[in-house]
Amino acid sequence: MIVILIAICFVTLLVSLNNPSVKGSIGEWQVKRRLKGLNEEEYIVLHDLLLPYEEGTTQIDHVVLSTVGIFVIETKNYKGWIYGKEKQKYWKQVIYKNKYNFLNPIMQNFAHLTAIQTLLKEMYDGPYYSIIAFSSEATFKNLEISSDHVRVLYISGLFKTIKSYEQKVILPYRVKQIAKILINANIQGKESRKVHVREIKTKLNMDICPRCKSQLITRTGKYGDFKGCSNFPKCRYVLK
DSSP: OHHHHHHHHHHHHHHHHTSHHHHHHHHHHHHHHHHTTSOTTTEEEEEEEEEEETTEEEEEEEEEEETTEEEEEEEEOOOEEEEOBTTOSEEEEEETTEEEEEEOHHHHHHHHHHHHHHHHTTTOOSOEEEEEEEOTTEEEOSOBOOOTTEEEEEGGGHHHHHHTOOOOOSOHHHHHHHHHHHHHHOOOSHHHHHHHHHHHHHHTTTOBOTTTOOBEEEEEETTEEEEEETTTTTOOOBOO
8 A cells, every 4th residue: 555655656757757847946946946045245136026027027037236236037947869059949858859949048038137127217327237047957059149138048057157257347236226126026925926927828829738837939840830738748738
């Protein structure tokens, strides 16, 4: 009986770890752990901000505020080979012979940057750094990034990258003021978060798998592009 219970728990754990939301949470936890190494006297780190943006909201994984600038971090806990260019709408993930397209995370993070810039336009015109942090399970292949203020890296290199910026552009008291503005603007409450999720689904034209509730993504097959579940091969749903 005990052996059966252990087996059930093990299978449940494996299923949970393959859930996209759980995988995303693991990546965000890894980033949090790295950012804890930053000196609290020099850096203010904010996590999981839900800020107003255009006609709705946008959720930001991590923001690092400092005298050298503002770092906006988007976490991607993907595995496999990653291909992409800075201005391409979609990047490609390759796992063995399977190919998946996903929204360019730099463009995704641009919305986060814009939301923060809108809130701070009256008091800050310094540099913003867009950082896309991938887990160690990903392998970069032919990434083409030209902007000096955009970095695509592994989570393991996040701390070193932030510390590499040394030119101070803002006074410490201003950094605290900026943090206060963002904290006050952060939308709290479970209901607000639920509304945000519904907004995302609407923007994606309800591109949600009806079987497992994962996101539908554009994939390339033998007969061209098609939309299928991002949780493939666990879920093999294809939009007809």
